[in-house]
Amino acid sequence: MMRVSLGHDLSSTSATLLILRLRTFVALILVFGFFAYAAPNFLSAENVLIVSKHVALNAFLAVGMTFVIITGGIDLSVGSIVGLCAMVAGWLLLYGINTGLGWTIEFNTIEICLIVMVVGVIIGWINGILITKLNVAPFIATLGTLYMARGAALLSSDGRTFPNLNGNPEYGSDSFKAIGDGNFLAIPLSIWMLIVVALIAAYVAARTPLGRHIYAVGGNERGAALSGVNVDRVKLYVYMFSGMCAALVGLIIASQLQASHPATGETFELNAIAAAVLGGTSMSGGRGKIGGTIIGAFVIGILADGMVMMGVSAFWQTVIKGAVIVAAVVIDQVQQKLQARVILQQRV
Amino acid sequence: MTETNPIGLTIRGGVKVYPGTVALKGVDFDLRMGAVNVLVGENGAGKSTLMKIISGVEPLTEGMITLDGNEVTFADKADAARRGIGIVFQELNLFPNLSVADNIFIGREKALAGIHIDRSAQAEGARALMTRLEQDIEPDTPLGNLRIGQQQIVEIAKALAEDARILIFDEPTSALSASEVDVLFRIIRDLKKHGVGIVYISHRLEELIRIGDYITVLRDGQITGTRAMEGVDIAWIVKHMIGSASKEFPRGETVIFGDEVFRSEDVSLPRLGGGYTVDHVSLSVKAGEIVGLYGLMGAGRTEFLECVMAQHPEASGKLFIAGKPVKTTTAAGRIDLGLALIPEDRKRDGLVQIMAIRENLTLSSLWKLARGFHLNLAAEAKAALAFVKSLSIKIGNVEHPVSSLSGGNQQKVVIGKALMTHPKILLMDEPSRGIDIGAKAEVFRTMRRLAAEGLGILFVTSDLEEVLALSDRILVMANGRITGSFPSGSNPADVISATVPAHSRTVP
Structure with a gap:
């Protein structure tokens, strides 16, 4: 009798767990369904693309942030890196680099992208060095x-905007606008880039020694070090990757x-953290998935755009966003407790 | 003597169960007032658990406590303190960022209207205590500026400030100099005169005989001997600590050792505030040899292993693996050279609790299991399963979190992780801590088998029987130095006495 009732208990908790985990x-689905019903134009192809483009920006940052948070860290600098990288891109397009020898180096689109990404990676590297070595x-x-x-x-512009970043066909930089505006198979390039970055990140997380080391560092840093994980290098990598993701966003926005x-x-950094946490990344480190983060970014993005379409006041939007994030973490805690109980019951 | 020393506190049938182990197995203990009740036993015998129960830090699982003839249960340490029970912990429970006076009165601040701390009253109280302890320590000195011995004096002052009727000293002299020990003993005699019941725990057997009135010996959570101190000598204590039925881990046929696989030369780790935690340790291990590193807590054994595993950048000395000097300064590099460590604290250092059993097993060998950057999860699971089988780890599923396993099986996962790197020399820090007898025996059998296969093993233990039964050679460490080397089959009393060098060597 005991066994039967225990088995029943277990299966019902498992079902609850499955829902909680998903x-x-x-x-x-709820957010999407609600707005599809309540906001008339929400489901139009045009709107879906616009929302996706918005979401992509936050999702890039959130993917980088997820790795950082899994190691038990945080990266508050991503929003500023976005800004600085956008300015660097603008500067290079408008002015090139003045060598001071009477001539100026001009760059084509690919070169600009590479330089901007290197800037992002270097700032991430500085973060990593500050954290690991200092x-x-x-x-x-x-x-x-x-x-x-x-x-x-x-400082780069004395606070002004760099306008008219159309590029110059002479230098091969006129294709710069394609990064943010271009389409491939009717889908914006930025979405394609996100898909590529997210797939690589998910692969690294799940199927490479580096990914496993990232989780181990967040789960138990000392234990990881004693197991031969090069903790400093792992942390350096995640901050550099986060910086690179931010640079991409800077390029796309510019x-x-x-x-x-x-x-x-x-304040982009806050949205990125929110997406990661909403997607199940634990702020205490060791736990999180790229897929979850992407979904988290979509929940936040759809919520924001949907409320705008419905004409919800911006002030209420902020309140609701905060409530959703807190609710997500509370549910996460419930799930953790439940899961621990199930595992104890299954213990041999 | 019984009339002059009434029993103040008794424990009857005391049982304490921790997850995975039974720390106390039906203990009957009498605490006599106005006397020094000495408690002795090896690390893990249950002394500290017993003291935690008397001081209200932990509740009994079964059994009862009576205080002055009335049955009591302590809600927590504060509850026990209200009833007049104080304790000086072995590990210092102090705040280095606060002043000496703040430390002494922490939690019982002398405050006006419960808000405003009366600093001068606290300073005065602290100064009076320091005078009583014959110490020249200013009350407003930050505690962190004191050396360990002085900090221990502050810990003692803290307990004295509570005017306890029962006062427990858990290894109070481990960091004290000879003159400080004399002061402490004078204070203990003074407290005795005032009818305070004292429990005194120490590993220094001579010291126990000098200060004690009654002695109780614990072994494996049971009391093996209790009597008045008159007529007790070291031989009696050792006999009751070890017992007659010694643990057997038969070695099979005599093993012929191979070449030296590991050597350390002058490995040193400086201590904050002067001196060395690890003091020029030189030793070597041959292939197939099991070397036991015995000593008391704080002797520097764990720190030595950590130095070897590149955890202390400030450490100095030379290391050789299979005759070749070790140049790399990272744990990863040393693991590649054939070093592997089973840390003392499984939860903190050995495992990533939230990861699966599989992920923990393979954590040190991921690059070996990967092809380039790609980790083949199926191959990984296969490798993990092979070790689960060969070490007979009892699990439901390799995908369960490692935290779902019992202590003994968790330990086997840590061992499996180390073995998966194909080490030449295995460093094991207290490999049997916190696991039950059955798992212990299995771990020991595994160690024997590995040694027979040509692995060199250096293991740290605080268990005398274990070191005697398992080692091909015993090294004893105290105060950071190697203080003795014994072949297997040596006299236990000799090994014990090497762990406690004379008090003359004080911390500078």
Whole structure:
């Protein structure tokens, strides 16, 4: 009798667990369904593409952020990196690099993209060095680079906007606007880029030694070090990757607007953290999935755009977004507890 | 003596169960007032557990406590403190960022209206205690600026400030100099005169005989001997600590050792505030040899292993693996050279609790299992399963989190992880800590088998029987130095006495 009732208990908890585990996905379906019903134009192909493009920007940052958070860190600097990288792209398009010898180096689109990404990676590298070699807490280190990168962005133009980033056919930079505006098979290039980056990130997380090391560092840093994981190198990589993701977003925004403004990307870091957490990434490290983060980014993005379409006040939007994030974490805690109980019951 | 020393506190049938182990197995203990009740036993015998129960830190699983003839249960340490029970912990429970006076009165601040701390009253109280302890320590010194011995004095002052009727000292002298020990003993005699019941735990057997009035010996959670101190000598204590039925881990036929696989030369780890935690340790291990590194807690054994595993950048000394000097300064590099460590604290250092059993097993060998960057999960699971089988780890599924396993099986996962790197030399820090007898025996059999296969093993233990039964050679460590080397089959009393060098060597 005991066994039977125990078995029944277990299966019903398992069902609850399954729903809880898929909660971000369930939330996505609910949010999507609600707006599809309530906001008339929500399902139009045009709108879906617009929403996707919005979501893609946050999703890039959130993918980089997910790795950082899995190692037990945080990267507050991504929003500022977006801004600085947009300014760097604008500068290179408008002015090139003045060598000071009477001539100027001009760049084509590919070169500009590479340079901007290197800038992002270098800032990520600085974050990593501060955190690993100089033992600065991630929150403080990236807060510092947040200010420095933002300051550098403002200095680059004296606070002004770089306008008319159309590029110059002479230098091969007129294709710059395609990054944000171009389509491939009727889908925006930025979405394709996100798909590629997210697939690579998901592969690294699940199927490479590096990915496993990222989880191990977040789960137990000392244990990982004693097991031969090069903890410093792992952390360095994740901050560099996060910086690179931010640089991509900077490029896309500069291209979409065909202008770059030094305030670009302000508070983007918070949306990225929110997407990661909503997708099940644990702030204490060791747990999180790229797929979850992508879904989390979509939930936040659809929620935001949907409410705009319904004419919800911007103030209420902020309140609702906050409530959704807190609810997600509460449900996560419930799931963890339940899961621990199920495992204990299955213990041999 | 019984009339002059009434029993203040008794425990009857005390049982304490921790997940995975039974720390106390039906203990009957009498604490006599106005006397020093000495408690002795090896690490893990249950002394500290017993003291935690008396001081209200942990509740009994079964059994009862009576205080002055009335049955009591302590809700927590504060509850026990209210009833007059104080404890000086072995590990310092102090705040290095606060002043000496703040530390002494922490949680019982002398505050006006419960809000405003009366700093001068606290300083005065602290100064009076320091005078009583014959120490020249200013009350407003930050505690972190004191050396360990002085910090221990502050810990003692903290307990004295509570005016306890029962006072427990858990290895109070481990960091004290000879003169500080004399002061402590004078204070203990003074407390005795005032009718305070004292429980005194120490590994220094001579010290116990000098200060104790009653002695209780614990072994494996049971009391093996209890009596008045008159007529007790070291031989009596050792006999009851070890017992007659010694643990057997038969070695099979005599093994012929191979070449030296590991050697350390002058490995040193400086200590904050002067001296060495690991003091020029030189030793070697041959292929197929099991070397036991015996000593008391804080002797520097764990730190030595950590130095070998590149966890202390400030450490100095030379290492050789299979005759070749070790140049790499990362744990990963040393693992590649054939070194593997089973850490003392499984939960903190050995495992990533939230990861699956499979992921923990393969954590040290991922690059070997990967082809380029690609990790073949099926091949990984196969490798993990092979080790689950060869080490007979009892699991439901390799995908379950490692935290779902019992202590013994978790330990086997840690061993499996180390073996998967194909080491030449295995460093094991307290491999049997916190696991039950059956799992212990299996771990020991595994160690024998590995040694027979040509692995060199250096294992740290605080269990005398274990080191005697398992080692081909015994090294004893104390105060960071190697203080003795014994062949297998040596006299236990000799090994024990090497763990406690004379008090003359004080911490500078």
